Amino acid sequence: MLISIVVPCFNEEEIVRRFHEHVTEELGSLGHPVELVYVDDGSKDGTLAILQEIAKSDHRARYVSFSRNFGKEAAMLAGLRNASGDAVVIMDADLQHPPELVRRMVALHEQGFDQVIARRTRKGDRVTRTLTARAYYRLINRLVDVELVDGVGDFRMLSRRSVDAVLELTEYNRFSKGLFAWVGFSTVTFEYENAVREEGRSKWTFSKLLNYGLDGLISFNDKPLRIALYLGLLLVAVAMAYSTWIVGVALVNGVETPGFVTLLVAVTALAGVQMLMIGVIGEYVGRIYYEVKRRPHFLVKATNVEPAPVAPAHL
Numbered sequence: 001m002l003i004s005i006v007v008p009c010f011n012e013e014e015i016v017r018r019f020h021e022h023v024t025e026e027l028g029s030l031g032h033p034v035e036l037v038y039v040d041d042g043s044k045d046g047t048l049a050i051l052q053e054i055a056k057s058d059h060r061a062r063y064v065s066f067s068r069n070f071g072k073e074a075a076m077l078a079g080l081r082n083a084s085g086d087a088v089v090i091m092d093a094d095l096q097h098p099p100e101l102v103r104r105m106v107a108l109h110e111q112g113f114d115q116v117i118a119r120r121t122r123k124g125d126r127v128t129r130t131l132t133a134r135a136y137y138r139l140i141n142r143l144v145d146v147e148l149v150d151g152v153g154d155f156r157m158l159s160r161r162s163v164d165a166v167l168e169l170t171e172y173n174r175f176s177k178g179l180f181a182w183v184g185f186s187t188v189t190f191e192y193e194n195a196v197r198e199e200g201r202s203k204w205t206f207s208k209l210l211n212y213g214l215d216g217l218i219s220f221n222d223k224p225l226r227i228a229l230y231l232g233l234l235l236v237a238v239a240m241a242y243s244t245w246i247v248g249v250a251l252v253n254g255v256e257t258p259g260f261v262t263l264l265v266a267v268t269a270l271a272g273v274q275m276l277m278i279g280v281i282g283e284y285v286g287r288i289y290y291e292v293k294r295r296p297h298f299l300v301k302a303t304n305v306e307p308a309p310v311a312p313a314h315l
Ligand code: UDP
Pocket: 007, 008, 009, 010, 011, 012, 041, 069, 070, 071, 072, 075, 091, 092, 093, 094, 096, 201, 202, 203, 204
């Protein structure tokens, strides 16, 4: 059983060599052959040069280097496409995903599980991030159809057939956490203690997290559109009740001119709701716009994978 390790790397020059040493040392005694698929996501530092050196000295290492930064989702996709293993592990380059856990994953995989997920605790995270994450997952699981779990990320082992299933999903806006959950198959989760990043810094800024959260919400369902519809219906009902009442009052008491405040509140509130709903529709239209363009998810600048990775499918 060949095991592929897919590693997205973006500006990881400080740690990628150590990562490679650590992983190969750890997995040397695994009893299964291992290949490493490094994806350089358009790093601006020396990551690519280091990957090339690693590939030169270790025949198990492959690399694919992007023409620019396309994001971790694209990097993982490239890694999965170029992994030839019977089981594939996706791992961060920053050693936050302990390589020793791969052994456990292999054992569980051999018991017949298609997806072995390592779920991290939130130890060492800022309290604010922990709390927002908790609130977010509570909300999102009400809305989306697949189950998303806090702490479950991309660190997992996939069987060949689940990798193939994920590769069938060719959408441009990729939300891997949801895609993995969507393909299903037998899944098992175990927990591990979160390790704090040793070198370099996290690429997640607050706005990136916010956008990621929105992606999760929007790219997996059309419930926000449904909510817009219900909210619209509710507002129509309120407006009808209110206008019936106000016309009734006008008929009985005659027209009283005061009402400026009511008018202003109604106009601004309704305008706000409308803008919000247009925004929701806009989100979906924007996604359609990107999907119909059928642009490749990434462009490759350099690689040692032979034959060269096929051009992304234009389906
Ligand atoms: N990464 C990537 N492209 C990006 C951002 C990140 O390939 O645009 C890689 C990064 O090199 C690392 C992994 O994705 O291997 C996770 O990134 P990071 O450690 O910054 O995220 P965190 O661990 O804070 O979630």
